[in-house]
Amino acid sequence: DGGITQSPKYLFRKEGQNVTLSCEQNLNHDAMYWYRQDPGQGLRLIYYSQIVNDFQKGDIAEGYSVSREKKESFPLTVTSAQKNPTAFYLCASSPGPYTGELFFGEGSRLTVL
């Protein structure tokens, strides 16, 4: 089955620690995205990548970092510089530019203790 796999589904972190969220897709999509969702709110774009070894900041990139070393993988690191990291993180992909629809993973819920 083709799709997007995010792991872990739940993650707890102590303040001051970095944490990496995994996102893997087997849809052969060129573009991948990370969104953050806070309770009762819409999604906000953190980072996106249109091609391997290239990525761009979204609207709320501060305190986050990404890499795109393989087409299938787009991990997100939430660093200690992110002041309010508790949120639901969603990874998405699309075949390429001008293709419209995003395909989403099931999300990772990060809680800072």
Next chain:
Amino acid sequence: SQQGEEDPQALSIQEGENATMNCSYKTSINNLQWYRQNSGRGLVHLILIRSNEREKHSGRLRVTLDTSKKSSSLLITASRAADTASYFCATDPLLSGGYNKLIFGAGTRLAVHP
């Protein structure tokens, strides 16, 4: 930068009734999309309407787009309990360069009671 705003924030109806959700946005767009999210899950794409289209249908879903008013509506006909979810509109701004940098609204929470 929140572009879309859904109205109402929450909607409660009985099975068999129709549900209408509205979305307003601020800047010119390439397309507008509607997504569904079950509690604690990822988003699922429902329908995409391009800026040169006015109405689109998919099963029990009907979407309209009025670019002059910068607004869209999603109608779910003959609703079922399984339609209970949050529904989000997302816009692809004209100036985004086609990178699918969608901007999401805060969503409408729909509850369909048996």
